[in-house]
Amino acid sequence: MKWDTLEEEPCSLARTVAVIGDRWSLLILRECFLRKRRFEAFQSSLGITRHLLAERLKKLVRFGVLRRIPYQESPKRYEYILTQKGLDLYPIIMSIVHWGNIHMVDSRGRPMLHQHKNCGHMFDPVMVCSECGEPLSAKAVHVHPGPGARQTSPVHAMAADDPKAKTKTGT
């Protein structure tokens, strides 16, 4: 399977993975959320090759996650800032960080702490139901096919009307 087919699948997870599901994009976005904006800044703090960084930035701009904005003329230089679509990735970033905080820390403890400006406390993110406000767990959730689903399987990976896909449609 290729990246470009991934982004067309009838699955919101697959489509998002097409945007951020590679080794570098999330790390670049981490830097964005830490107020880094420039090519050199990304490159030096991540140690990513310049070639790949250029590619990834282009991709994130193409998907509308970042915007490329000139910050000086002659020589023309650009910086990358998060769009609203990019800012909306924050819950993903935070839940990833939180999982790492719980499951991937060594004896030295957390590499960083988060403080909520509104209430002043150090916090962890908690995912709750938009309707009742209770914390969510996988077992308390039912999935249903939505209007954008493909026939039988709600999150099936391929188009059933694709003749090439017949080996995958399975039993």
Place this chain on the structure above:
Amino acid sequence: MKWDTLEEEPCSLARTVAVIGDRWSLLILRECFLRKRRFEAFQSSLGITRHLLAERLKKLVRFGVLRRIPYQESPKRYEYILTQKGLDLYPIIMSIVHWGNIHMVDSRGRPMLHQHKNCGHMFDPVMVCSECGEPLSAKAVHVHPGPGARQTSPVHAMAADDPKAKTKTGT
């Protein structure tokens, strides 16, 4: 940078990316959360090559996200189930799905809907502060170096005491 150095970095995001930050792991985990457990089931619904699937399953088992359990003797067959560590990935999965629901849907609408068994409603996940319960946004959060941080930069990608890293320590 290699995957194995990624998992040792003083950053919870980088460490988590070392586990789930590739093209396939999140899709495999999606299937796990949809109660798929077997090699053939993963392979046929994802269209992943058998080779890579075997690799990814090994990796997820190695990281303690899945457990490989025999479900029959002779011939010995195994299935893969989520550990608690794996179940804890649920907020990551849900926030990824939610972002896709908001930003990657076509005119047909969402591929799937989520119902909260506790309250009965279709819902969206919301990320809130563990201390005050308010929804979180990037701008309302301050980051601080924690006990597991490396000197100057709280989320810096490499060890400053690593002589090879000097080109990256930058200006």
Place this chain on the structure above:
DNA sequence: CTTTAAAGTTCTATTTTAGAACTGTCAATA
């Protein structure tokens, strides 16, 4: 006139992934 800085681009070598075929164990079937 040379050096430096930023933001890339270009190149080759290495690693990963895709795609397909093959293996081993057993049960069911002809």
Place this chain on the structure above:
DNA sequence: TATTGACAGTTCTAAAATAGAACTTTAAAG
């Protein structure tokens, strides 16, 4: 008894992505 099929992988080669380093362009600074 021989054959087929299911399952859970392994093994191969070709194609694609990534690593690592050098090079380019524009313009200011020494």
